[in-house]
Amino acid sequence: MTDTTLAPPTAADARAARPGREVIYRHTRVVRLTHWINVLCISLLLMSGLQIFNAHPQLYWGQTGADFDRPIIAMVADDWRKPHPRGLTHIGGMTLDTTGVLGVSGGEVRGFPAWATFPGQRNLAVGRNWHFFLAWLFVGNGLVYLLAGIANGHLRRDLAPTREQLKPSHIWRDIVDHIRLKHPTGEAAKRYNVLQKFAYLSVIAVLLPMMVLTGLTMSPGFDAFAPALLDLFGGRQSARTLHFICANLIVLFIVVHVVEVILAGVFNEIGSMITGRYAIKTGDHP
Amino acid sequence: MSGQGVSRRRLIGAGAVGFSGLLLSGCDRMAQAPSLLGLVRSAQDLTLGGQRLLLSSQPLAREFKPTDISAKFKANGTLYPAGDDYQAMVENSFADWTLQIGGLVARPYRLTLDQLRALPARSQITRHDCVEGWSAIGGWSGPQLGPLLKRAGLAPQARYIVFHCADDLAGSNDGSGLYYESIDLFDAFHPQTILAHSMNGSPLEVAHGAPIRLRVERQLGYKQAKYVMRIEAVDRLDHLGGGKGGFWEDRGYEWYAGI
Numbered sequence: 001m002t003d004t005t006l007a008p009p010t011a012a013d014a015r016a017a018r019p020g021r022e023v024i025y026r027h028t029r030v031v032r033l034t035h036w037i038n039v040l041c042i043s044l045l046l047m048s049g050l051q052i053f054n055a056h057p058q059l060y061w062g063q064t065g066a067d068f069d070r071p072i073i074a075m076v077a078d079d080w081r082k083p084h085p086r087g088l089t090h091i092g093g094m095t096l097d098t099t100g101v102l103g104v105s106g107g108e109v110r111g112f113p114a115w116a117t118f119p120g121q122r123n124l125a126v127g128r129n130w131h132f133f134l135a136w137l138f139v140g141n142g143l144v145y146l147l148a149g150i151a152n153g154h155l156r157r158d159l160a161p162t163r164e165q166l167k168p169s170h171i172w173r174d175i176v177d178h179i180r181l182k183h184p185t186g187e188a189a190k191r192y193n194v195l196q197k198f199a200y201l202s203v204i205a206v207l208l209p210m211m212v213l214t215g216l217t218m219s220p221g222f223d224a225f226a227p228a229l230l231d232l233f234g235g236r237q238s239a240r241t242l243h244f245i246c247a248n249l250i251v252l253f254i255v256v257h258v259v260e261v262i263l264a265g266v267f268n269e270i271g272s273m274i275t276g277r278y279a280i281k282t283g284d285h286p
Numbered sequence: 287m288s289g290q291g292v293s294r295r296r297l298i299g300a301g302a303v304g305f306s307g308l309l310l311s312g313c314d315r316m317a318q319a320p321s322l323l324g325l326v327r328s329a330q331d332l333t334l335g336g337q338r339l340l341l342s343s344q345p346l347a348r349e350f351k352p353t354d355i356s357a358k359f360k361a362n363g364t365l366y367p368a369g370d371d372y373q374a375m376v377e378n379s380f381a382d383w384t385l386q387i388g389g390l391v392a393r394p395y396r397l398t399l400d401q402l403r404a405l406p407a408r409s410q411i412t413r414h415d416c417v418e419g420w421s422a423i424g425g426w427s428g429p430q431l432g433p434l435l436k437r438a439g440l441a442p443q444a445r446y447i448v449f450h451c452a453d454d455l456a457g458s459n460d461g462s463g464l465y466y467e468s469i470d471l472f473d474a475f476h477p478q479t480i481l482a483h484s485m486n487g488s489p490l491e492v493a494h495g496a497p498i499r500l501r502v503e504r505q506l507g508y509k510q511a512k513y514v515m516r517i518e519a520v521d522r523l524d525h526l527g528g529g530k531g532g533f534w535e536d537r538g539y540e541w542y543a544g545i
Contacts, residue, residue, distance in 0.1 A: 052419065053419070055417070055418040055419055056416070056418040056419035056420050058420075060420075063350070063354065063413060063421065063423065064354075064356055064413065064420075064421045064422050064423050065420055065421060066356070066358075066359075066360045066416075066420035066421065066422050067360050067420070068356075068357070068358040068360065069356075114310055115310060118313060118317055119313060119314040119317035119318060120310040120311075120313055120314050121314055123317075123318075123538075124417065124418070124539075125534075125537060125538030125539045126317055126318055126323070126538060128417070128539070128540065129323065129326050129327050129329075129330075129538065129540070130317060130326055132329050132330070132333060132540075132545060133325075133326040133327070133328075133329035136329050136332055136333075218415075218545075219337075219544060219545040220347060220413070220415050220503070220504050220505060220506060220544060220545075221337040221340075221341065221504045221505065221544025221545060222337065222340070222544070222545070223347065223348060223504075224341060224345045224346065224347045224348070224503075224504045225337070225340040225341055225345060227348050230348060236413065236415065236421050237420075237421055240419060
């Protein structure tokens with residue numbers, strides 16, 4: 001029996017366990033609860049964040065940056081006086097026509113389109129109100145997850161890669177399995193694979209803390225308390241740019257995560273995040 | 287069959303547009319539902335409380351070198367207050383302008399611009415952060431607000447300092463759209479809170495708030511009230527303007543703009 005089995009099988013498990021199928025208790029209550037609160041927080045944080053971004057859809061590097069300065073990323077209209085302006089996205093020296101999505105959408109000059117922002121209409125005040133409310137909820141939820149994960153051993157036992165998993169040959173085999181969309185069965189399915197662990201850990205230990213720290217660096221009040229953050233990120237405008245880039249990486253993670261959930265069996269996966277119970281193919285039967 | 291396919295595709299397309307429209311308007315209704323927004327906005331108290339705790343030793347906002355000053359500093363909000371009164375003040379270089387300091391004080395008084403300029407000034411090169419997201423660095427000079435308030439003798443019940451401005455940013459004719467701002471005593475007595483009469487070594491330009499603007503570093507641009515005409519000490523904010531303590535606050539923005 002592996003450590004992932006946290007609770008003894010119940011009568012329901014016995015019923016669910018058919019030949020060739022074993023039900024394990026995969027996600028503790030605190031993991032399930034914080035996961036779904038996180039889904040709510042991150043979705044609305046991303047969308048309210050884009051609402052805030054739209055107030056000035058240009059990103060700079062350094063302490064300062066405004067209309068007269070050269071942005072490194074910008075979403076603009078070619079000429080807002082025209083009846084049908086084109087939406088342009090500048091990234092570094094590159095310019096893309098992104099009419100309909102970025103720069104101009106729904107007949108409006110705006111960075112991101114209405115469907116991507118919260119609220120949909122342009123409303124910086126309400127976007128900010130929500131963003132900061134959700135940021136508190138997100139940080140509180142994250143702390144509950146981390147403290148519980150340390151206390152009950154979830155982080156060490158389920159997320160830290162084992163010595164065996166860190167061998168280059170093992171990592172390589174995992175990469176090949178992923179490319180072939182081959183999902184583990186039997187004992188191997190009872191634990192997270194090494195790429196999955198890397199993905200989760202880079203979100204938990206790098207991207208989400210980066211979001212919080214770069215977010216705080218944009219606060220003039222917090223800067224007075226911790227000016228070292230300005231030096232760490234290269235200035236308030238750099239922090240704003242990094243906040244945006246990390247948010248995009250989180251979106252990338254979510255896309256991959258959701259695709260993997262669908263590939264691995266959408267009902268079993270989502271069900272396990274609701275009930276905690278996860279069915280695996282034991283491999284004894286074809 | 288192909289015709290049917292097109293119409294079905296159209297139907298699905300129209301359905302998708304309709305559904306996403308419904309979802310969007312639903313989202314907007316949720317975002318702005320008064321009961322929910324009340325809860326959402328209560329997080330401001332947490333932010334204010336948290337930052338006040340972290341800033342209890344009153345650290346300064348970072349100050350920069352003269353070489354860091356932005357070549358162009360964007361002027362935002364009102365660029366030139368409307369009306370004959372302000373125009374007349376500009377034309378005689380604010381010689382008749384006086385700053386009133388009153389409200390809940392023992393000794394209300396007025397200062398002319400020359401008197402204000404003759405006071406000991408603090409100079410600081412700081413970063414200005416607009417709520418829209420951009421930043422610029424400027425050098426500001428002017429007397430600290432704290433000593434000016436002490437001279438007036440704040441009444442014990444005074445809790446906020448209100449700045450009444452000359453510009454009607456909402457473009458109203460009855461004065462209901464006049465800009466105003468407020469800060470509490472914690473920020474009013476901070477050493478970097480000054481009434482700036484100079485910017486980058488020159489008298490403040492009209493676009494930047496002539497003759498004086500408030501600098502309350504550690505907060506966003508909309509707190510840095512321009513065209514300040516009158517300073518009033520009060521015990522509460524709900525009887526002023528829209529009752530939220532400032533022009534933008536009355537339009538949904540946070541009263542505490544340290545974030």
